[in-house]
Amino acid sequence: MAINHIRPWRNIYRRESRKIMVGSVPVGGDAPISVQTMTNTLTSDAAATLRQIERCAEAGADIVRVSVPDEDSSAAMPEICKHSPVPIVADIHFHYKRGIESARAGAACLRINPGNIGSPDRVREVIRAARDHGCSIRIGVNAGSLERHLLEKYGEPCPDAMVESGLDHIRILQDNDFHEFKISVKASDVFLAAAAYQQLAEQTDCPIHLGITEAGGLTSGTIKSAIGLGQLLWMGIGDTLRVSLSADPVEEVKVGYEILKSLGLRHRGVNIISCPSCARQGFDVIETVKILEDRLEHIKTPMSLSIIGCVVNGPGEALMTDVGFTGGGAGRGMVYLAGKKSHAMTNEQMVDHIVEQVEKKAAEIEAETAETGAAEKTAAE
Numbered sequence: 001m002a003i004n005h006i007r008p009w010r011n012i013y014r015r016e017s018r019k020i021m022v023g024s025v026p027v028g029g030d031a032p033i034s035v036q037t038m039t040n041t042l043t044s045d046a047a048a049t050l051r052q053i054e055r056c057a058e059a060g061a062d063i064v065r066v067s068v069p070d071e072d073s074s075a076a077m078p079e080i081c082k083h084s085p086v087p088i089v090a091d092i093h094f095h096y097k098r099g100i101e102s103a104r105a106g107a108a109c110l111r112i113n114p115g116n117i118g119s120p121d122r123v124r125e126v127i128r129a130a131r132d133h134g135c136s137i138r139i140g141v142n143a144g145s146l147e148r149h150l151l152e153k154y155g156e157p158c159p160d161a162m163v164e165s166g167l168d169h170i171r172i173l174q175d176n177d178f179h180e181f182k183i184s185v186k187a188s189d190v191f192l193a194a195a196a197y198q199q200l201a202e203q204t205d206c207p208i209h210l211g212i213t214e215a216g217g218l219t220s221g222t223i224k225s226a227i228g229l230g231q232l233l234w235m236g237i238g239d240t241l242r243v244s245l246s247a248d249p250v251e252e253v254k255v256g257y258e259i260l261k262s263l264g265l266r267h268r269g270v271n272i273i274s275c276p277s278c279a280r281q282g283f284d285v286i287e288t289v290k291i292l293e294d295r296l297e298h299i300k301t302p303m304s305l306s307i308i309g310c311v312v313n314g315p316g317e318a319l320m321t322d323v324g325f326t327g328g329g330a331g332r333g334m335v336y337l338a339g340k341k342s343h344a345m346t347n348e349q350m351v352d353h354i355v356e357q358v359e360k361k362a363a364e365i366e367a368e369t370a371e372t373g374a375a376e377k378t379a380a381e
Ligand code: SF4
Pocket: 275, 276, 277, 278, 279, 280, 281, 282, 308, 309, 310, 311, 312, 313, 314
């Protein structure tokens, strides 16, 4: 993926995997690495759940998972699946019947946990329902809920035990001629999760769902996820991901995208490059970036913006960005467009002006993309 002949040190060679569909979203193969999150509303409250799903989709979630812990949740699933703007994954633990009900309700995928879904017979029933209703399945192994016989065999949750659990369930699906599945081997311990995923990646060609489970709060969970998921993605492992945070699911989506953006694996919205600021700054960098992040949240077009406090690094960073601003003296700074010095601007007018420039550039990029798409379509006809 993203082969760069000029800068080979930026190349990431993605592991080859089969492609499956989660509703309308392809996962695996050459599909973009999708970003998932999970609702934390009561699923039985369809209206509240849909509101949260819409917020997550607006932030960029490609797929959203909802827990289906009881019959009331199952009852709300048809409405949720019908009105959701993105495919819905039903999260199933303990009660295999909720899986069958969710498949009937229109879920795009069923997440089952080998450690608590029950006997192979029950898994087979879930597989039948998934097949009948065009659902894919995620085998969601979790270090915290491994099968008893594996814990007895290995003594504790370890990569071998997690991978064995996953492979056992892959076999059940394959024996039932079901191949639309992906797999995860999550743990809250970064070392354990990373080792399990690396081992798993060598033993199956099915798409891999990445996650560091129960990673923690916004800051600590983001760091843990960036370390764990970041190194796996850098190795080319991972076809879809969910960042688990004790925070608003919208934050999970944002963090997921930031991890992918940092590795050049996905691009969405404005990538702001800004300095930490110091006594040399020509304007309040931190406050300005905060305001700009908020004011530019509506831009979905991938593009870059540099906001740098002074000329030490400003012109250099601006060379590489679509729009740039570098602080100067006497309450003024310099605006850069497409890497070139363009015009001076006062600090007071700078925020409105930058927003205007970014919106203009986004519209240009969108128009160019539409033109290229139309030309390619004509050429193909
Ligand atoms: S770019 Fe300038 S203002 Fe920003 S941290 Fe560096 S020296 Fe300080």
